[in-house]
Amino acid sequence: MQKTTAVPKGFRFATAEAAIKKPGRKDLSLILSDTDAVAAGMFTKNAVKAAPVRLDLERIKSGRGRAIVINSGNANACTGVQGMKDAAEMTQLVAESLGIAEKSVYVCSTGVIGTPMPMDRVRAKLPELASAAGTASFDDVAAAIMTTDTFPKILSVRKKIGGKQVTIAGICKGAGMIAPNMATMLGFIITDTAIDRAALKAALSAAVKTSFNRITIDGDMSTNDTVLIMANGAAGNVPVKAGTPDYAVFAAAVAKLCYELAMLIVRDGEGATKLVEVIVKNAKTEAEAEKAAFAVANSMLVKTAVYGNDANWGRLICATGYSGVSVDDSKVDISLNGLMVCRNGMATGKDIEANDRLKNPTVKIIIDLKLGKGMAKVLTCDLTEGYIRINAEYRT
Amino acid sequence: MQKTTAVPKGFRFATAEAAIKKPGRKDLSLILSDTDAVAAGMFTKNAVKAAPVRLDLERIKSGRGRAIVINSGNANACTGVQGMKDAAEMTQLVAESLGIAEKSVYVCSTGVIGTPMPMDRVRAKLPELASAAGTASFDDVAAAIMTTDTFPKILSVRKKIGGKQVTIAGICKGAGMIAPNMATMLGFIITDTAIDRAALKAALSAAVKTSFNRITIDGDMSTNDTVLIMANGAAGNVPVKAGTPDYAVFAAAVAKLCYELAMLIVRDGEGATKLVEVIVKNAKTEAEAEKAAFAVANSMLVKTAVYGNDANWGRLICATGYSGVSVDDSKVDISLNGLMVCRNGMATGKDIEANDRLKNPTVKIIIDLKLGKGMAKVLTCDLTEGYIRINAEYRT
Numbered sequence: 001m002q003k004t005t006a007v008p009k010g011f012r013f014a015t016a017e018a019a020i021k022k023p024g025r026k027d028l029s030l031i032l033s034d035t036d037a038v039a040a041g042m043f044t045k046n047a048v049k050a051a052p053v054r055l056d057l058e059r060i061k062s063g064r065g066r067a068i069v070i071n072s073g074n075a076n077a078c079t080g081v082q083g084m085k086d087a088a089e090m091t092q093l094v095a096e097s098l099g100i101a102e103k104s105v106y107v108c109s110t111g112v113i114g115t116p117m118p119m120d121r122v123r124a125k126l127p128e129l130a131s132a133a134g135t136a137s138f139d140d141v142a143a144a145i146m147t148t149d150t151f152p153k154i155l156s157v158r159k160k161i162g163g164k165q166v167t168i169a170g171i172c173k174g175a176g177m178i179a180p181n182m183a184t185m186l187g188f189i190i191t192d193t194a195i196d197r198a199a200l201k202a203a204l205s206a207a208v209k210t211s212f213n214r215i216t217i218d219g220d221m222s223t224n225d226t227v228l229i230m231a232n233g234a235a236g237n238v239p240v241k242a243g244t245p246d247y248a249v250f251a252a253a254v255a256k257l258c259y260e261l262a263m264l265i266v267r268d269g270e271g272a273t274k275l276v277e278v279i280v281k282n283a284k285t286e287a288e289a290e291k292a293a294f295a296v297a298n299s300m301l302v303k304t305a306v307y308g309n310d311a312n313w314g315r316l317i318c319a320t321g322y323s324g325v326s327v328d329d330s331k332v333d334i335s336l337n338g339l340m341v342c343r344n345g346m347a348t349g350k351d352i353e354a355n356d357r358l359k360n361p362t363v364k365i366i367i368d369l370k371l372g373k374g375m376a377k378v379l380t381c382d383l384t385e386g387y388i389r390i391n392a393e394y395r396t
Numbered sequence: 397m398q399k400t401t402a403v404p405k406g407f408r409f410a411t412a413e414a415a416i417k418k419p420g421r422k423d424l425s426l427i428l429s430d431t432d433a434v435a436a437g438m439f440t441k442n443a444v445k446a447a448p449v450r451l452d453l454e455r456i457k458s459g460r461g462r463a464i465v466i467n468s469g470n471a472n473a474c475t476g477v478q479g480m481k482d483a484a485e486m487t488q489l490v491a492e493s494l495g496i497a498e499k500s501v502y503v504c505s506t507g508v509i510g511t512p513m514p515m516d517r518v519r520a521k522l523p524e525l526a527s528a529a530g531t532a533s534f535d536d537v538a539a540a541i542m543t544t545d546t547f548p549k550i551l552s553v554r555k556k557i558g559g560k561q562v563t564i565a566g567i568c569k570g571a572g573m574i575a576p577n578m579a580t581m582l583g584f585i586i587t588d589t590a591i592d593r594a595a596l597k598a599a600l601s602a603a604v605k606t607s608f609n610r611i612t613i614d615g616d617m618s619t620n621d622t623v624l625i626m627a628n629g630a631a632g633n634v635p636v637k638a639g640t641p642d643y644a645v646f647a648a649a650v651a652k653l654c655y656e657l658a659m660l661i662v663r664d665g666e667g668a669t670k671l672v673e674v675i676v677k678n679a680k681t682e683a684e685a686e687k688a689a690f691a692v693a694n695s696m697l698v699k700t701a702v703y704g705n706d707a708n709w710g711r712l713i714c715a716t717g718y719s720g721v722s723v724d725d726s727k728v729d730i731s732l733n734g735l736m737v738c739r740n741g742m743a744t745g746k747d748i749e750a751n752d753r754l755k756n757p758t759v760k761i762i763i764d765l766k767l768g769k770g771m772a773k774v775l776t777c778d779l780t781e782g783y784i785r786i787n788a789e790y791r792t
Contacts, residue, residue: 044718045718046714046717046718047716047717047718047721047722047723047725048713048714048716048717048718048723048725048741049717049725075710077710078710078713078725078738078741078743079742080726080740080741080742112710113710113713113714114709114710114713114738114742114743218695218696218697220695220696220697220711220714220715220718221714221718222714223710223713223714223717299614299616300614300616300696300779300783300787301614301616301787304783304784304787304788305787305788307784307788308787308788310788313510314471314473314474314508314509314510314619315616317444317474317509317510317619318442318444318509318616318617318618318619319616320443320444321442321443321444321445321619322440322441322442322443322617325443326443327443327444329443329444329445329474330476332444342474342510344476345444345474345476346474346475346476346510347474347510347511383696383784384784385781385785387696387700387784388700388703388779388780388781388783388784389781391696391697391700391701391704392700392701392703392704392706392780
């Protein structure tokens with residue numbers, strides 16, 4: 001995984017300032033592939049979906065795409081029929097300026113909910129954004145899609161696939177719901193790998209399952225969460241097909257990229273001082289492991305205990321117990337950063353020592369249910385006064 | 397509902413100090429009926445159940461009871477086989493001292509999890525507790541069962557049933573999980589009403605459903621949650637049977653008592669500054685209304701927004717949307733303390749005015765889904781820096 005960004009061939013970028021929420025920062029971005037790309041996407045499961053999500057859900061059925069236009073500052077959610085018109089118009093203006101098909105353009109929005117998109121300002125800037133394609137970097141886009149993220153999130157990786165070097169690069173923005181307004185998890189992955197549609201979709205789906213779908217800041221799932229991937233084939237490799245060794249390499253690379261991007265989101269959780277890995281193992285099934293791990297990761301009591309360096313494993317076994325999965329507490333082992341604090345459901349007497357282990361900026365919680373083979377890891381952060389302060393402020 | 401406590405006939409009380417966690421306060425209590433009473437109970441659904449809960453679950457099958465012994469300071473949870481022995485011994489010592497059947501004695505514990513019950517100290521005090529029956533008041537018991545509750549919770553009500561005046565009184569302690577240790581919701585209701593077993597069970601079940609089971613401080617369900625009711629018939633009324641007008645009067649009185657006790661728990665939530673009523677109406681079913689209301693009530697973003705007087709209804713519709721129930725956001729209306737902030741899923745433009753409405757110490761959120769007839773009300777509190785401070789402290 002390279003921390004500096006290697007950018008796939010055949011993509012260009014642009015950013016612009018439309019003062020969507022307020023002036024003084026880039027809030028419009030464009031990701032453009034030089035040629036028609038294979039595309040796949042994953043979207044929020046929230047029943048209340050923002051207008052751009054609804055538009056993209058339709059368009060992704062084609063499995064193709066050329067461009068993504070992204071705005072921060074306004075989520076275009078809970079904006080009714082006008083919101084749908086505005087989302088479509090954003091793609092239409094970009095498509096017209098670039099001379100590409102409107103249906104090949106995706107749109108993603110993040111920011112305030114329930115406020116109409118300021119289309120007068122956005123409309124005026126979209127042709128400028130389109131004509132600027134190639135003047136910005138992928139890093140610039142990573143910065144322009146931020147809301148209250150404290151740092152841009154960008155990673156890339158190079159692999160040898162089908163006799164060629166391919167590049168996969170990704171950016172994302174904060175998962176927390178952020179004051180003064182609701183925010184969103186957005187992720188964009190681009191690659192010059194040649195790959196067929198089914199394989200790309202499968203790779204993204206598998207990667208998101210164990211990365212963006214296994215993180216939680218506060219348990220709130222936004223109306224706008226979106227991950228899109230575009231693969232334009234510019235690397236000239238033999239196209240990757242599902243079930244081949246090349247597919248395995250590609251899928252593993254995408255999974256690792258998504259996992260590390262997801263970890264950056266958690267590290268940047270609002271007010272967070274620690275990254276927390278909650279691993280539930282030997283649950284009856286993987287689904288049960290995931291359910292238990294989320295219950296623990298979302299428990300305010302667990303998150304405040306981690307913040308306070310309090311090895312209060314009672315809160316861990318308690319959250320596991322109410323998660324709704326099969327638990328026999330007389331079998332449960334719990335360790336905190338390698339120190340076993342609970343064996344077969346009872347104290348090992350190591351609590352004081354464990355308090356010290358919690359002072360580490362990364363806290364690894366392992367809960368062993370000893371009931372089966374299911375395993376899942378969920379990433380989260382601690383809960384601090386900082387989170388309350390950020391989220392209790394007035395929208396201004 | 398009387399704020400001063402009218403106590404049902406034929407019950408006696410005692411408290412004692414066993415220094416279970418630390419000296420200086422009453423931490424053992426006894427509720428004793430002079431005669432064998434009809435009894436019913438509701439217990440935590442947590443898969444990890446404390447020893448006293450497991451014991452009581454067996455004994456409640458008899459539908460009878462004479463006494464309840466309660467300790468604070470230690471939950472006797474995650475204490476293995478020894479914990480089960482200790483719970484049984486507590487009831488045995490009380491039963492022997494009182495000359496009653498061991499199986500007619502219930503035991504409830506609240507406090508630290510994973511620490512063996514200090515039976516040397518408890519054992520020494522139980523005969524003293526039993527022989528002191530009649531020397532304390534129900535109010536004294538309400539105080540002795542507290543952990544970090546800031547005030548005792550006790551209410552009573554009188555009704556005319558079957559030609560006689562009957563009294564129903566209840567006490568409870570905090571629902572929040574409380575630093576430095578996990579705490580628990582315990583509720584005890586006593587009445588001199590004569591009532592048959594099936595009717596008592598039905599009345600308690602219905603009452604708990606819309607009271608103690610519709611409150612949330614932080615979404616965490618403890619290993620020890622218990623509500624017990626004993627009805628000894630000392631009022632001499634014609635015994636109440638299910639389906640009769642007398643039953644309706646009795647069940648309504650128990651439901652109201654439980655609801656108001658539950659409200660006291662929420663008012664005493666850790667760090668809370670506001671009581672929040674989340675009402676979801678016109679959901680497809682009552683179960684869907686309850687599920688959506690809990691999603692909203694447990695959302696950290698909602699709770700921090702209420703704390704910050706921020707009428708951020710986007711967080712409300714968002715939580716409703718991810719709750720997993722049927723939602724058509726183009727139909728959703730949301731009002732905050734009587735002011736509609738969202739109509740048919742879109743802003744009404746009243747946010748600023750609504751911010752002011754949130755300054756009220758009680759905040760009523762009504763979410764109208766317009767999809768059916770299901771309604772549920774969940775009580776919660778706001779989320780503040782105070783909660784974090786309380787829960788992040790070391791156990792000491």
